[in-house]
Amino acid sequence: MKIMVAMSGGVDSSMVAKRLKDDGYEVIGCYMKLHNKPNYHEENIRKVRKVGEFLGIKTEILDLQDDFEKEVYTPFVEIYKDGLTPNPCALCNKEIKLGKLLEFAIKNGCEKLATGHYVRLDNGLLKVAKDESKDQSYFLANSDPKALKYMIFPLGESFKADIKKEAANFPELLEIAGQKESSEICFVDTTYIDILKKHYNTDLPGVVKDMSGKVVGKHNGYMHYTIGKRRGFSVNGAHEPHFVVKIDSKNNEIFVGTKDELLDYGFQTSNFNKFLDLNSEFECFVKVRYRSNKIKCKVLISDNGASIKLYEPVYGIAAGQLAVFYDEFDRVLASGFIK
Numbered sequence: 001m002k003i004m005v006a007m008s009g010g011v012d013s014s015m016v017a018k019r020l021k022d023d024g025y026e027v028i029g030c031y032m033k034l035h036n037k038p039n040y041h042e043e044n045i046r047k048v049r050k051v052g053e054f055l056g057i058k059t060e061i062l063d064l065q066d067d068f069e070k071e072v073y074t075p076f077v078e079i080y081k082d083g084l085t086p087n088p089c090a091l092c093n094k095e096i097k098l099g100k101l102l103e104f105a106i107k108n109g110c111e112k113l114a115t116g117h118y119v120r121l122d123n124g125l126l127k128v129a130k131d132e133s134k135d136q137s138y139f140l141a142n143s144d145p146k147a148l149k150y151m152i153f154p155l156g157e158s159f160k161a162d163i164k165k166e167a168a169n170f171p172e173l174l175e176i177a178g179q180k181e182s183s184e185i186c187f188v189d190t191t192y193i194d195i196l197k198k199h200y201n202t203d204l205p206g207v208v209k210d211m212s213g214k215v216v217g218k219h220n221g222y223m224h225y226t227i228g229k230r231r232g233f234s235v236n237g238a239h240e241p242h243f244v245v246k247i248d249s250k251n252n253e254i255f256v257g258t259k260d261e262l263l264d265y266g267f268q269t270s271n272f273n274k275f276l277d278l279n280s281e282f283e284c285f286v287k288v289r290y291r292s293n294k295i296k297c298k299v300l301i302s303d304n305g306a307s308i309k310l311y312e313p314v315y316g317i318a319a320g321q322l323a324v325f326y327d328e329f330d331r332v333l334a335s336g337f338i339k
Contacts, residue, residue, distance in 0.1 A: 002026040003112045003152065004105035006097060007059065009047035011167050011176045012116030016154045018173075020114060021055050028110065029059040032101060034068040034092075035187040047176055054172035060108075064100050071095035073187065077199050080192065083249030084320030085226050087337075088185055090142040098140070098147040105150075112152045120156035124148060125275055128330035131159040138290050141324040141335035145275045196223050206252035208233050211245060211261055222252050228262060228316030243316070263313040269305040269323055269336025276333065284333055285326045286310070288317050294326055299334075306336055 005017040007029040021027045031048045033041050045061060052059035072092045079086035097115060105113040117136045118129035126148070129135040155163065167177035188195060196202050202224060208217035217234035219225065224232055229244045235256060243262050246255035267288070280301045285294035286308060296311040308323065317338060325334045 001112065002028070002110045003114050004028045004030055004101075004108065004110040006101055006113065006115045007031050007048045007051065008116070008182075009044035009051075009176065010116065010182060011164055011173070011179070012118075012155060012160075014047075014051045014173060014176055015163050015167055016114050016116050017051065017055055017057065018170075019154050020152075021057060027055070027057045028105075028108065029057055030101065030104065031059065031061050032096065033061065033063045033065055034096065035073065036065060037187060037189070050172065051176070054170070060104075062101065062104055064096055067100050068092070068096055071099075076192075077196060079320050080196055080223055081200060081249065082320075083222055083247035085318040086320050087139075087142075087322045088187075089139040090322045090335075093140050094142045094144060098143045098151065102147055102150055111150075113150055114152040114154060116155055117153050118155050118158075118160070119153050121148065121151070121153060122329070122331050126332040127156075128326070129155070130157050134160045137326075137330075137332050138287055138322070138324050141332045142273060142322055142337075145273070148275075193224060204252050206254070208235060209253055209255050211255055211257045216256070219254050222247050222249055222254055225254050227318040259315070262315045264310070264315075264317045265313050266307070266309045267317050267323070267338050268307050270339040271304075272301055272306045272334055272336045274334045278333060285328070287324045287326070288314055288338065289321050297325075299325065305339070306334075 003020055003025045005027055007013045007017060017027055017029055029048060029052050031045055048059050072088050075091060076086045076088045102113050118131055118134040119137045119140055120127040120129055126137045126140055128137050164177050167173040193202055202221050204221040206219055207215045208219050210216050216236050219233040225244045225247060227244055230241050235242045240258060242256040243259060244254050245257045245261050283298050286297045287294055295314055298309045300307045319338050321338050323336050323338050324332060327333055
């Protein structure tokens, strides 16, 4: 079987390529150029070429910068402009890695595409990785369900610490085995606000309101804030911490409240990406952000998305983030963007 491996120059994708090669598959590595950060790609390509030479496999370079800008970077900027909290990794996995890269793999005669994601497949469904601290099922849950039949995730049963130890056994992989892990958002060096400043004037002072609409303070510009943030704005006469509860981008206003006012018992999604046939109403578990716990909920699917009732409240549900729905076996049933 001919398999393409998405290679980044990191330890995970390099070990995926090695494991598949050792198992006797015909392996082709592919590095994706996704953005134009100076000196970023040259170093990664050097590492990919070095691993390819060590394994004796062909390595391709696929320039997807235009697609990445259209499908990931521009939406990231625009979603923040709208006062929401984007999830660029979820967009990238759907449109780029399990989208454009998969198309490239198939055009090159590959039957499967393998990546270094920590996730498992169970009867055609995404399932939480054995190493739950590295699990990436959440970020893959926005992907086209049809793409999964072409995917292989060789690290789903492994622990990250073991992968690094395994790589360190080979002199040719020592460099990548010990390198620092990359940041979660590949095109953000420091904070998201530095990206936004390239496109907008983010420093637009405005008023802070409480949840009744009363003006209680000032802020530095709504783009500086996300739901749940508790610093960087003033609240006159406050005797307890206040958090951003709502953002009004049109009027450059933020609404703040106490921690209890951050609690939500439900939300709606703007879409509903199903991985199997589901009843219009069912119970399951949901994560409202990557690092949140799974909460039991009831889902009511509609034509335009879904309405979710939580069986226990969650702090700081943010519009724009991805909600991912799991069954009792840690398998992904569906996802939807919170609105």
